[in-house]
């Protein structure tokens with residue numbers, strides 16, 4: 001527990017730490033500020049937290065000319081947990097390789113905080129089965145966890161341009177594959193005991209190393225049943241038979257793509273939370289969706305993925321499992337009551353806004 005490090009070493013008995021957990025709030029761009037405010041209100045209904053709000057992404061580019069300053073990274077490192085909205089938007093879209101891009105802020109945080117394990121749980125709410133573009137009987141019973149490697153692979157390989165040629169290198173070391181495999185095997189052990197490792201071993205050398213390493217680590221986990229799928233086949237099975245999956249472990253780029261695909265099983269990308277863990281310091285918690293600049297400022301953004309990310313933060317980052325359970329239960333009852341932002345609503349005129357959904361959750365938390 002990081003906060004107890006503040007206790008003087010000479011203290012004979014470790015004093016209980018009575019200060020509130022500190023949360024770095026990084027609203028970012030687009031709908032980011034709206035959904036982070038909603039999540040903060042929900043957090044305040046279940047506990048006491050100290051917040052520090054910091055710019056990242058386009059918001060930071062506008063002020064500092066870079067998507068993540070060293071100071072913001074340091075202040076995040078000093079917090080107990082980091083809650084992020086979303087980054088990016090057309091204002092900063094560029095193909096100029098030298099220009100700053102909002103996404104660099106997110107990638108810099110993940111790398112800078114050493115967050116190599118990204119957990120993306122996908123469990124459609126019963127009330128939303130009809131909101132998915134997939135048939136209800138196909139997705140009912142889906143309950144899977146994508147464990148995405150987050151600080152390696154093509155995202156962080158050497159890249160560049162050379163005349164009319166561009167390249168992005170993908171590299172993985174045995175150590176990087178081992179540590180993410182262990183996170184996934186441990187997660188499978190705490191769930192239904194099935195792990196699917198996804199790669200492209202019929203084409204890529206990194207994938208062959210991946211498969212070889214996962215197979216070796218599997219010997220440490222005889223109680224977990226493992227299978228290996230090629231990524232194209234995994235993409236197909238995610239929509240044809242999502243209930244076959246328990247834990248999916250995969251490299252950075254495949255995990256990015258498969259988790260958006262899996263998100264649609266829940267009805268909307270606006271529902272999926274995530275936790276990024278593995279560093280020595282705080283974890284980073286953020287919705288899987290992007291900054292949706294087209295609907296920013298209109299009060300209609302779905303805050304649920306961020307609110308559910310705040311619940312993951314309480315559980316995985318701050319050791320407050322009961323508070324996390326309370327938030328998740330409140331979200332479920334609000335969905336059961338039929339409240340839907342436009343991304344989930346069957347008919348647009350039946351939809352409500354960010355404020356109504358948030359207020360309804362607060363009502364359930366403070367009866």
Ligand code: IPM
Pocket residue numbers: 088103106107256288
């Ligand atoms: C995600 C996002 C990011 C990623 C972008 C914004 C860099 O798509 O978290 O899935 O590719 O990792």
Ligand code: MG
Pocket residue numbers: 256257260288
């Ligand atoms: Mg993505």
